[in-house]
Amino acid sequence: MGISSILSDIKNDRNSNNKNLKDNSPPLPKIDSKEFQKVLDTRRSVRVYTDEEIPEKIVNKCLENALKAPTSSNLQTWEIYWVRSKDNKDKLIKACFSQPAAKTAKELFVFVARPDHWRRNNDMMLDYINTRDNPPNSVLNYYGKITKYAYNQGFLNLFGFLKKLLIFFLGPFRTIPREPTSFSDMKVWSQKTTALACQNFMLSMRAYGYDTCPMEGLDSTRIKKILKLPNKAQICMAISAGKRENKGVYGKQLRFDNKIFIKEV
Numbered sequence: 001m002g003i004s005s006i007l008s009d010i011k012n013d014r015n016s017n018n019k020n021l022k023d024n025s026p027p028l029p030k031i032d033s034k035e036f037q038k039v040l041d042t043r044r045s046v047r048v049y050t051d052e053e054i055p056e057k058i059v060n061k062c063l064e065n066a067l068k069a070p071t072s073s074n075l076q077t078w079e080i081y082w083v084r085s086k087d088n089k090d091k092l093i094k095a096c097f098s099q100p101a102a103k104t105a106k107e108l109f110v111f112v113a114r115p116d117h118w119r120r121n122n123d124m125m126l127d128y129i130n131t132r133d134n135p136p137n138s139v140l141n142y143y144g145k146i147t148k149y150a151y152n153q154g155f156l157n158l159f160g161f162l163k164k165l166l167i168f169f170l171g172p173f174r175t176i177p178r179e180p181t182s183f184s185d186m187k188v189w190s191q192k193t194t195a196l197a198c199q200n201f202m203l204s205m206r207a208y209g210y211d212t213c214p215m216e217g218l219d220s221t222r223i224k225k226i227l228k229l230p231n232k233a234q235i236c237m238a239i240s241a242g243k244r245e246n247k248g249v250y251g252k253q254l255r256f257d258n259k260i261f262i263k264e265v
């Protein structure tokens with residue numbers, strides 16, 4: 001399996017015009033965009049919560065919704081820890097520097113990126129694909145070859161280094177995937193996906209009438225210890241949840257002028 005054949009597979013995969021696709025999408029429901037806008041406009045980072053409990057059913061629904069976020073190559077390299085025992089909660093609050101958003105929260109969650117799980121999940125994907133009748137070759141090729149080229153960095157990152165060399169020499173002349181070529185890149189790759197799950201979770205909580213605060217003001221090493229996670233696991237963020245106290249939002253939402261950030265090119 002030569003690298004150049006994989007590079008042309010990648011090109012063909014991204015290039016395919018999908019002529020033979022079946023119509024798989026269910027009819028789309030009508031969407032009330034005003035309700036969605038309300039959810040977006042009222043989501044705020046809440047630092048003080050009331051004593052009101054969040055029904056377990058709603059927490060479970062929001063967790064499910066978190067995992068509906070898009071995920072790179074659909075490899076789902078994320079985990080969510082719902083920290084429920086008093087002992088673990090106390091430890092987690094301490095690891096979040098006892099900030100009010102954690103201390104007053106009714107529920108606490110830790111969203112974890114698992115770049116180290118790509119191969120396990122890739123194998124699960126291949127197992128799943130192989131249970132289907134006539135799995136499409138393009139899909140088998142994607143998870144059988146392309147992801148293994150893209151996400152494998154090899155022992156001591158040797159394969160990643162080889163990819164870096166290839167990019168250095170071929171990059172000026174052809175379109176070529178540039179990352180990931182190291183475990184650091186893999187962390188970024190997996191964190192992106194996990195952060196999208198975080199946002200799905202926070203918007204879902206708001207849609208059900210509850211509030212959240214994302215927190216990266218935390219001691220990630222201590223949290224990994226509490227959750228018994230290996231070193232390669234990456235804490236994306238802790239998220240607290242509950243019902244907002246009237247004074248739980250610190251001031252009006254501030255965003256700089258859109259023009260600074262939105263560029264039409």
Ligand SMILES: Cc1cc2nc3c(=O)[nH]c(=O)nc-3n(C[C@H](O)[C@H](O)[C@H](O)COP(=O)(O)O)c2cc1C
Nearest residue numbers: 043044045047099101213214215216217218237253
């Ligand atoms: C990745 C991330 C980490 C954050 N960490 C903390 C935190 O540790 N403590 C906190 O009170 N707020 C934290 N925030 C919340 C931000 O301060 C907040 O989103 C920002 O001020 C904008 O306010 P808004 O969310 O109400 O729009 C974090 C937000 C993000 C996205």
